[in-house]
Amino acid sequence: MTRIGISTIAVLALTVQPSSAVPQRSTPDPEMFFRQDVGLNEDQIAAIRSGLPVATALPPRTPAEVLLFGAIYIHAAS
Numbered sequence: 001m002t003r004i005g006i007s008t009i010a011v012l013a014l015t016v017q018p019s020s021a022v023p024q025r026s027t028p029d030p031e032m033f034f035r036q037d038v039g040l041n042e043d044q045i046a047a048i049r050s051g052l053p054v055a056t057a058l059p060p061r062t063p064a065e066v067l068l069f070g071a072i073y074i075h076a077a078s
Helices: 003-016 030-038 042-049
Strands: 054-058 067-071
Touching: 030 042, 042 054
Parallel strands: none
Antiparallel strands: 054 067
16 A cells, blocks of 8 residues: 555544544534534634635644644535
8 A cells, every 4th residue: 555545544544533522412503513612703603604614723632733623514405
């Protein structure tokens, strides 16, 4: 396997692991998650609601980490 393939697998594995730092909720509330867990302000939440992309850096757990959060609302038929 190539180095790029191994790196991609490692990134995907880190992405899909559930985090014990984020509390599990029985009823998902995106705005509460944005405010409490991600730390977005009202302007950023309003931008997401309006369909604008929002990205922010989150505090890393270790000096070797870079954590980014991004969100965009896409209106789609269910």
